[in-house]
Structure formats: structure tokens, C-alpha cells
Amino acid sequence: MPVWQVALVLNLTLAVGLALGYAAWGRRAEALDREFGDARVQVERLERERAACAAGARAGEQQWEGRGVVRAIYPQLLVITHEEIRGLLPARTTSFRAAPPALRESIRVGDPIRFSLRGTVADDAALVALERW
Amino acid sequence: MRALLLAALWLHLASSLLLMGAFFMLLLAGAPRASAARRWDQAVVAGSRVLVLLALGSGIVWLLVRTALFESRAQAALDPRAVLRAVLDTWPGFVWLARHGVLLVLAAFLATRPDVGERRNWIAARAEALLLAALALALVSGSSHAAAITPGTLRAVAVDVAHLVGTGLWLGGLVALALLLRAAGRDDDAEARAYAVRAARRFSRAALLVMIVLMASGVMNAIAQVESIAGLAGTTHGRLLLAKLAVLVPILVLAAVNRTRILPALSGPDAMRRLAAFVALEAVLALVLLGLAAAMTLTTPARHGEPVWPLPFRLSLDALLDVPATRWRALLGTQLATAGVVGLMVSFLLRRRRAPVLAGALALVAVGAGIGLPPLVVDAYPTTYRRPLVTYHAASIASGMATYHEHCAACHGAAGAGDGTLADLRSPPASRRHAGELFWLVSHGTPARGMPAFGGRLAERRRWDVINFIRLLGAADASRTIGRRVEPDRAWLVAPDFTVAVGPMAPGALRDHRGRRMVLVVLYTLPGSRARMTELARSYDVLWIMGVEVIAVPRHASPEAIGELGSSPPVLFPVVTDGNADIVATYGMFAPGPHAELLVDRQGYIRAIWEGATGGMPQAAAVQAQVEKLNEEKSPPPFPDDHVH
Numbered sequence: 092m093p094v095w096q097v098a099l100v101l102n103l104t105l106a107v108g109l110a111l112g113y114a115a116w117g118r119r120a121e122a123l124d125r126e127f128g129d130a131r132v133q134v135e136r137l138e139r140e141r142a143a144c145a146a147g148a149r150a151g152e153q154q155w156e157g158r159g160v161v162r163a164i165y166p167q168l169l170v171i172t173h174e175e176i177r178g179l180l181p182a183r184t185t186s187f188r189a190a191p192p193a194l195r196e197s198i199r200v201g202d203p204i205r206f207s208l209r210g211t212v213a214d215d216a217a218l219v220a221l222e223r224w
Numbered sequence: 225m226r227a228l229l230l231a232a233l234w235l236h237l238a239s240s241l242l243l244m245g246a247f248f249m250l251l252l253a254g255a256p257r258a259s260a261a262r263r264w265d266q267a268v269v270a271g272s273r274v275l276v277l278l279a280l281g282s283g284i285v286w287l288l289v290r291t292a293l294f295e296s297r298a299q300a301a302l303d304p305r306a307v308l309r310a311v312l313d314t315w316p317g318f319v320w321l322a323r324h325g326v327l328l329v330l331a332a333f334l335a336t337r338p339d340v341g342e343r344r345n346w347i348a349a350r351a352e353a354l355l356l357a358a359l360a361l362a363l364v365s366g367s368s369h370a371a372a373i374t375p376g377t378l379r380a381v382a383v384d385v386a387h388l389v390g391t392g393l394w395l396g397g398l399v400a401l402a403l404l405l406r407a408a409g410r411d412d413d414a415e416a417r418a419y420a421v422r423a424a425r426r427f428s429r430a431a432l433l434v435m436i437v438l439m440a441s442g443v444m445n446a447i448a449q450v451e452s453i454a455g456l457a458g459t460t461h462g463r464l465l466l467a468k469l470a471v472l473v474p475i476l477v478l479a480a481v482n483r484t485r486i487l488p489a490l491s492g493p494d495a496m497r498r499l500a501a502f503v504a505l506e507a508v509l510a511l512v513l514l515g516l517a518a519a520m521t522l523t524t525p526a527r528h529g530e531p532v533w534p535l536p537f538r539l540s541l542d543a544l545l546d547v548p549a550t551r552w553r554a555l556l557g558t559q560l561a562t563a564g565v566v567g568l569m570v571s572f573l574l575r576r577r578r579a580p581v582l583a584g585a586l587a588l589v590a591v592g593a594g595i596g597l598p599p600l601v602v603d604a605y606p607t608t609y610r611r612p613l614v615t616y617h618a619a620s621i622a623s624g625m626a627t628y629h630e631h632c633a634a635c636h637g638a639a640g641a642g643d644g645t646l647a648d649l650r651s652p653p654a655s656r657r658h659a660g661e662l663f664w665l666v667s668h669g670t671p672a673r674g675m676p677a678f679g680g681r682l683a684e685r686r687r688w689d690v691i692n693f694i695r696l697l698g699a700a701d702a703s704r705t706i707g708r709r710v711e712p713d714r715a716w717l718v719a720p721d722f723t724v725a726v727g728p729m730a731p732g733a734l735r736d737h738r739g740r741r742m743v744l745v746v747l748y749t750l751p752g753s754r755a756r757m758t759e760l761a762r763s764y765d766v767l768w769i770m771g772v773e774v775i776a777v778p779r780h781a782s783p784e785a786i787g788e789l790g791s792s793p794p795v796l797f798p799v800v801t802d803g804n805a806d807i808v809a810t811y812g813m814f815a816p817g818p819h820a821e822l823l824v825d826r827q828g829y830i831r832a833i834w835e836g837a838t839g840g841m842p843q844a845a846a847v848q849a850q851v852e853k854l855n856e857e858k859s860p861p862p863f864p865d866d867h868v869h
Contacts, residue, residue, distance in 0.1 A: 094338040095348030101333065102355070160727035160786060163794030170794060174729050182730075184796055200794070201787030203727040224728055 135178050146219075148209055155179045155208045155216065158224060164195050169218060171206070179213055190217040198223070225298070226522070229289045234518040235282035238511060239275040240364070243330075244357035244389070245396010246272050247350050252397070252430060253404065253423035255346045260416035264407045268400050269334065272353070276331045279360075283324050287311070316367035323363040330356040361392050369449055369525050380448055387441040391517075394434045395510045401427050402503040409496035421490050424499065428483050435479070450526040454609035458531025461523045468516040471509055478506045531609040533660075538604035539597065542656045550599035557596015564588030602653075605664035612659050613688045615866040616695070618722035622806040624693030627686050631678065640697040646675065650698045659868045662691045695868040696720065700813035706833050708846065710853040715829035718864040719745075719822070720810050724775055725802035727783070732798075734775070738828050738863060741773045742854055744847065747811055749779045749818040750788060756819065756841045761795045763844045770851050771826075775800065777807050779818070823850055827860050 136153060143154035159173030162184060172184045187208065189195055198204060203224040210216035246268050256262045291310040292301035300306040311317040330353060340346040362385045370384035371377060401424060408420035446456075446465060456462035486499045544551050567585030571578050614620045629638070640649035647654055654662070666687050669677035678687060703717050725731040737743050744767065748757055757776070760767075764774060774797035778785045781804040789795045800807065811822060819836030832850045834842035 093342065093348075094340055094345035094352075097336075097338065098348040098352035101329070101352060105329070105359075158729060160729065162786070162796050163791060170796060172726060172729070172796075172798065182732075199787055200791040201727075201784060203729070203783075 132178075139178060143209055146207075146209070151211055152209055153178075153211065154219075156205070157208065158205050159203070161198050161200055161202045161204060164198070164200060166192070169195060171204070173206075176208070179208070179216065188217040190219050194218055194221055197221075225289060225293060229286065229293065230515075230518055230522060232282045232286040232289060233522065234515050236279055236286055237364070237518055238514055239279040239282065240327075240357065240361050241388075241392040241514070242396045242399055243272050243275045243279065244354065244361050244392035245394065245398070246275070246400045247354035247357060247396075248393050249397040249400035249404075249423070249427065250350045251347070251354060252426050253419065255343045256419065258413055258415040258419055260407050260413050261404075261419045264404050267403065267407075273331075273334050276327060276334060280324060280327050280331065283320070283327070287317075287320055290316075315371075319363055319367040322366075323360050326356055326360040326363065330360065358389055358392070361388050364388055368521060370445065372525075373448055380445075383441045383444045383448075386437055387445055390434045390438040390441065391514075394431055394438065395507065395514070397427055397431065398503055398507040398510065402500050402507060405496050405500035405503060409493045409500055412493075417493070417496065420496065424487060424490060428487055431479070432483075435476075448527075452526075452531075452609070454531040454533060455526030455529065457535070458533050458609060459524075459526040459529035461520055461526040461529060462531070464516050464520045464523065465526075468513055468520070471513045471516065475506055475509045475513070478502060478509070482506070530611065532606045533604050533608040534606075535604060537601045538608060539600040540602045540656075541600065542652075543600050543602045545656075546652050547599070554596050554599045557592045557594070559592070561589050561592025561596060564590075564592055603661075605661055605668075607660040607664045607667075608658050610660035610663060612663075612691065612867040613685055614692065616692055616718065616720050616868050618720050618806040618810040619803070620689045620692045621696050621720055622809045623686065624689035624691070624696075625809055627682065627690050628693050631682070632690065635674075640694065641701070646673070649694050650701045654694075655698045659691050659695070662694060663687060666690060692720075692868055696810065696813055703814045703830070703833065706814075706830065708832055708834050708842070708850075710823070710831045710850045712853060713857060713859070715825060715827060715831060715861045717814075717830040719743075719824045719828055719830045721866070722807045722810065723803050724798055724800055726798045727786070727801055731802075734824070735828060735866075737773055737824075737826075739826060741771055742826055742851060743824040744772055744774045745807075745811060745822045745824060746774060746776045747779065747808060747815070747820045747822075748776060753819045753836070753841075756836075757789055757795070758793065759844050760797070761789070761793045763848075764795075764797050766848065767851070770848065771855060772851055773797065777804055777811075779808050780804060821847070823847070823854070825854050825857075825860070827862070828864050829861070 139153035139155060140151070143152045144150075146154060148154065155176050155178060157171075157173045157176040157179075159171040161169060162172050163170035163186075165186075167188060168186045169189050170184060170186045173180070173182065175182045187206075190209070198221065204221045205224050206221040207219050208216040209219045250265060250268055253261075256265045287310065288301040288307065291307050292298050294300070294310055294314075295306055311321055333352060333356065338345070338349055340349050365371065365381050365384040365388060368381075368384055370380040373380040404420050404423055408416045450456050450459075450462050450465060456466060482499060482502050486495060486502065489495055490499060544554055564585045564587070567581060567588060571582040571585055574581055628636075628640075632640075635646040636649055641651075649655070657665075665675065666682075667677060667679035669675045671677075682690070699717060706717060719734065721733055721735045723731045723733055724736075734743060734745075746757075746760065750757075760774060760776075767774060776789075776795075776797060776799045778788075778799070781800075781802050782788070783801055785801045786795065786799045789799065811820070814820075814822060814830065815833050815835045817835050819841060821834040821842055822830050823832040825831050831854060834847070836842075
């Protein structure tokens with residue numbers, strides 16, 4: 092085979108090798124990264140569900156823990172400035188429904204608290220327990 | 225160990241560059257017909273076989289030494305697991321693997337010794353070798369300093385690749401050309417000489433182009449990695465670059481002589497041998513240059529280094545602000561020097577009477593510099609361009625304030641305004657000095673003027689704290705021009721950062737809002753501020769929608785601060801309950817009095833100040849009107865630096 096043909100084949104092999112290398116290795120690494128992230132989110136969700144079940148919740152409900160400061164107290168709602176609630180909300184000020192209304196009797200505005208939320212999504216998460224921090 | 229790393233890197237780079245340039249030169253000269261040219265072609269290919277083995281060998285040594293340095297134990301170099309980790313688990317290792325894979329393919333290709341009798345085959349064989357060598361070389365950039373630049377990684381790497389490949393074409397071409405000229409000069413073969421002359425002329429044209437690319441990419445690389453004159457003169461990386469430029473000058477002179485004097489008169493074997501010697505000398509200098517470049521890749525880039533200024537002075541345009549009379553002098557000097565530079569350029573274009581024009585131009589530049597530069601000279605110290613150890617933060621400023629009152633106020637006065645016996649710290653020249661210069665003066669004192677040295681008495685952090693406080697003194701003095709109305713597009717007063725601690729939660733910071741929201745910093749005292757705080761609580765949702773966060777800071781820290789504001793209407797903005805003293809001490813300098821509000825724009829500059837003591841409490845509508853003005857601004861200034869200057 093003349094050299095110019097060898098050179099051509101060699102270049103083609105290089106190009107194909109690079110493409111295959113990316114397809115086989117680079118893309119798989121990306122996919123694995125994504126799968127790993129998904130799996131971790133799922134594990135966290137299952138753990139919250141198990142915690143909720145252990146605390147006597149209905150099927151499908153999850154439980155979240157948070158820390159914050161009470162900013163306002165209404166008959167049905169508590170407004171809380173809180174740190175990040177893992178798996179639910181970033182750090183911000185949020186109003187939560189207080190499931191047992193008696194919860195609000197033990198606290199005043201400005202109190203630092205730890206609290207537990209239960210629900211299926213952020214919109215229906217309700218306070219089920221709180222204590223002074 | 226580092227010397228070995230440098231030697232291996234130099235050998236690896238040199239052989240990779242020579243390899244690539246050799247094949248470039250072969251292709252440039254064209255398929256050889258004369259026997260001497262044929263022998264040269266064979267010799268270059270034989271040499272490149274050695275070069276590729278050298279590149280592979282030195283590459284392996286480099287990897288082993290780097291592994292040992294990476295794991296900081298010498299035995300790691302011979303531990304297969306450690307080496308494997310370095311190759312497979314690090315980015316430079318991965319790039320190394322790709323590069324040496326390509327070199328291995330090249331070595332195999334060169335080892336086949338194919339029949340290249342036909343012109344087409346000769347071109348294919350040499351071009352393939354050039355391509356592989358260029359690929360291996362370009363991959364070096366993948367793990368260079370350029371690859372660490374973000375954002376704009378791709379651009380930086382492309383510039384670096386251009387620089388590397390350009391160097392390869394030039395350096396490798398030079399060496400191969402020197403060999404050809406020597407071979408042609410020895411032989412009494414007219415055809416071979418004609419071939420060599422043609423090759424030299426083609427290379428000369430190509431080299432001019434390559435040199436332009438090299439300089440452009442070199443300047444772009446330097447701007448990205450060195451950034452400043454201080455970095456150039458004050459860090460190892462920058463000084464290596466200066467040394468590199470110093471070696472470049474004789475190379476360019478040699479190249480110019482070759483191109484303009486020897487090349488046009490290239491006929492006899494003598495001229496050819498002389499050109500061969502000159503070209504070889506140029507190549508040797510280029511290899512020295514390469515050593516400096518290799519050392520540069522092993523040092524921290526200047527932009528990350530702490531520059532140590534080597535001169536007792538620096539040039540500063542600010543110096544002209546204080547003595548208006550010197551402006552004319554500086555202006556005259558620069559005009560003369562500019563005329564001299566124009567004269568220099570003209571002298572290069574002239575064919576006759578070049579020497580007198582050149583001398584006159586140089587004299588003009590010298591006289592211009594002599595007249596224009598002295599007024600710009602100001603004192604400088606080794607730490608002039610040091611970056612402060614601590615950021616411009618309320619905690620640092622408050623600590624600096626305490627230190628200042630303890631050690632400095634006796635002489636400089638409580639306000640630092642020359643109310644003591646020593647210098648006024650708020651106005652020039654003190655206010656125009658770099659923070660690094662103040663650091664030097666605080667540390668070493670100026671015994672002649674009675675300023676003691678605090679280097680031994682105050683820890684480094686505390687000295688930087690004092691400098692932050694001195695900067696605040698100046699800023700607070702200047703801030704009196706900032707009123708209750710936002711001046712459009714005039715942002716200059718940097719808001720010192722502070723910690724926002726609400727209850728026992730993880731604290732945030734003022735700067736967390738940069739680029740996102742404006743911040744209304746409210747310093748308040750109960751009960752005087754109660755009415756305004758109630759109004760703020762009511763209008764908070766409107767302010768929030770307008771893009772404003774409110775941060776309320778009671779004058780005294782208290783865990784009960786939120787509760788004390790009451791629950792009707794509910795107060796939903798952050799109320800700082802810890803570290804208030806630092807914030808009040810710092811922001812109180814801008815606005816003393818029991819109640820004050822400062823509007824900080826999205827970039828982190830204070831744009832309006834309301835002070836309760838003068839003119840009563842601010843009205844909600846007035847604040848919102850100023851917020852609207854900020855929302856209308858189209859071109860925000862850049863974010864302020866986290867450190868003082």
C-alpha cells in the first residue's frame with residue numbers, strides 16, 4: 092500500500108478512535124454522573140418517607156427537618172425565616188400551615204426553633220412539631 | 225527534585241518542538257531531488273526517530289517525578305499504583321496519556337521506513353508526521369496554566385496552542401534549516417545549493433508570519449497570566465518572562481541580519497556556511513528561551529502570586545494631582561518622547577542617513593523621559609502591590625478602629641484628619657498611597673518623621689485591620705457628598721461587607737445580595753425608630769417586589785431584637801441579632817445618630833444615605849423613589865474589589 096493511503100487510513104483511525112473514545116468513555120461518565128445524582132435524591136426521599144412512616148404518617152408522605160426563627164404568628168399559619176431545608180426549600184422566609192393549632196401557643200415572635208414538616212410536596216408541607224432551639 | 229522536573233520538561237518540550245518543526249521544514253523545502261538534499265531529508269527523518277524516543281523517555285521521567293512531587297514522597301515515583309493514580313485520576317495525567325499515545329503512534333509511523341520514491345507518497349509521509357507531532361504538541365496546552373483560566377478557557381487554550389505550535393514551526397524549522405545549509409555549503413553541488421537557497425527564502429517568509437503570531441499570542445498569554453506591571457517585575461513568573469524577552473531581543477536582531485543582509489546575497493558556499501552558523505546560533509538561543517518558558521510553566525502564574533516590588537519608586541499619574549505646576553512638564557516630556565518614538569519608526573523605513581535619524585530619535589526619547597518622568601515618580605516599597613490579608617469587612621474595620629484608638633490616635637488624631645501632630649490620613653498623600661504602601665509604613669515606620677514601627681508589636685492581621693479602618697476614615701469623610709438622592713451613574717462609595725446573623729441560624733453576608741438585590745441597611749434605635757420600623761414592615765412587600773432587601777440592625781445586639789419590634793404588622797425582613805457592634809461602628813461612620821438608612825445598589829455601592837438626626841426619618845415614598853432611580857440605571861459599574869487598594 093502506498094504511503095499516502097497509509098497516512099489517510101491512519102488519520103481516519105485517529106478521528107474514529109477519538110469519536111469512539113468520547114462515545115464510550117466520555118458519554119458514559121456523564122450518564123453515570125446523572126444516574127448517581129438521581130439515585131442520591133431518591134435515597135434521600137425514601138429515607139424521609141421512612142422517617143415519616145415511623146412517626147405515623149400516611150403512605151407517600153415525607154418528613155423534613157428545619158431550623159429557623161419565628162417571624163409572625165397567625166391563627167392557621169406560622170411565618171418562619173429558616174435555613175435550607177434539605178430536599179424541600181432553600182434558606183428563605185416561608186409561611187407554613189400548623190397542623191395542630193396548639194403548636195403556636197408555645198412560641199413567640201423572634202424565637203429560634205427547630206421544626207418538623209410533613210407532606211408530599213412543598214405546597215402541602217405542614218408543621219407537625221416544633222421546639223425552642 | 226524540581227531541577228529534575230525542569231530538565232525533563234525542557235527535554236520533552238524541546239524534542240516535541242524540534243520534531244514538529246523538522247517536518248514543517250521538510251515540507252517547506254519540498255521533495256528533494258539532488259543527492260545532498262536527499263541525504264539531508266534522510267538525516268532529518270533519522271534524527272526525528274531519535275527525537276520521538278527522547279520525547280517519550282523524558283515524558284515518562286517527567287510523569288514519575290511529578291507523581292513523587294504530587295504525593296510528596298520520593299518512593300511514589302517507583303510505585304506503580306501511585307503512578308497509575310496520577311495518570312488516570314488527574315486531568316494533567318489524562319492529558320499526558322493522550323499526548324504520549326499520539327507520540328507512540330508517531331514513533332511507530334516513523335519506524336516503518338516506507339518507500340517514498342513517489343512525490344505523492346513523500347508528501348503524505350512527511351505531512352502525516354507533521355500532523356501527529358503538531359497534535360502531540362497542541363495537547364500540552366490542555367494541562368497548562370492557560371487551561372486553568374476561567375472564564376474563557378477555550379480562548380486561552382487556543383492562544384496557548386498557537387504559541388506552542390508557532391514556537392515548534394520556528395525553532396524546529398531553524399534547526400533543520402541549519403543542517404540543510406551546512407550540508408549544501410559543504411557539497412560542490414549546484415543543484416543542492418539552489419534547493420537550499422529556495423528553502424531558506426521560503427522559511428524566511430514563513431518565519432516572519434510565525435513570529436508575528438508568536439508575539440501576538442505571547443502578549444495575550446502574558447496579559448492573561450501576569451496581568452500587571454507589578455506581577456511582571458515582582459514575581460518569579462514575571463521575572464522569568466522578562467528574562468525570556470531579554471533573550472528574544474538578540475534572537476530578533478540575528479533573524480533581522482539573516483533576513484536583510486545574508487539571505488539576499490546567498491550564493492557561494494562561504495555565505496551559506498556563515499548563514500548556517502548564524503541560524504544555528506539563533507537556534508541555541510531559542511533553546512535557552514525554551515528553558516525559561518519551561519521554568520515559567522513550573523512557577524505559580526504572576527496573577528496568583530504576591531508581587532514584591534523591586535524598585536524604591538514607582539510612576540503614578542496621581543502624583544500630578546497634588547502639584548499642578550508639574551503637569552506641563554509631564555505633558556512636554558511625553559510629547560517629546562512620542563516624537564522620538566515616531567522618529568525611531570521612521571529611521572527603520574529610511575534607506576539612507578539612517579544613523580543620524582536614529583541617534584536623534586533616541587536622544588529625543590531620552591530627553592522626553594528625563595523631563596516627563598521625574599514628576600510622576602512616587603516612593604514605593606516592596607509591599608506596594610501586596611493584596612491585603614483581610615477583606616474590607618465590618619469586623620476587620622471595627623478591630624482596626626480599636627487598634628487605631630489604642631496606638632495611632634495619640635499622634636494622628638481621633639478622626640485621622642491631622643488633628644494630631646502627625647500626618648493627615650484622610651487626604652493626600654496618605655489617601656493616594658496603595659494599601660500595600662500603608663502596610664509598609666505601619667510595619668516599618670518612618671523614624672525621620674517620628675512614626676514608630678509596628679511590625680514587631682502588632683500581628684499582620686491587625687495591621688491590615690488598621691489599614692481597612694484608615695480607608696474607611698477617608699471614605700466616611702468623602703461620603704458627606706452623598707445625600708438623600710441617588711446621583712445617576714455615580715457609584716464610588718463601596719459598602720463594607722458585614723455578617724448578617726439572624727438568631728442562631730447559619731449567618732449570611734451583605735455581599736450575598738450582590739448582582740441580585742439592592743439592600744436598604746437600616747440602623748435603628750427603639751423606641752425612637754418604632755414608627756419608621758412599622759412603616760418599613762408594612763411596605764416590605766412593595767420594596768421586595770422593587771428588588772430591595774431590607775436588613776435591620778439594632779444598635780445593640782440582642783437575641784430578643786425581633787420580638788421587640790412587635791408582631792403587628794409582622795416584621796419579615798432580616799433583623800441582625802449578633803455582631804451589631806461591628807456594623808454600627810462601621811456604618812455609623814457614614815451616618816452617626818440613632819436612626820440611619822443606607823441604600824446599597826446591586827453592585828455593592830452606597831448610593832443614598834438618610835440620617836434621622838438631620839432632616840427627620842425618611843419617608844417610604846422617598847426611599848422608593850430612589851430605588852426606582854437605581855432600577856432605571858442601564859450600565860452598572862463593575863463589582864467593587866473585596867480588598868482595599
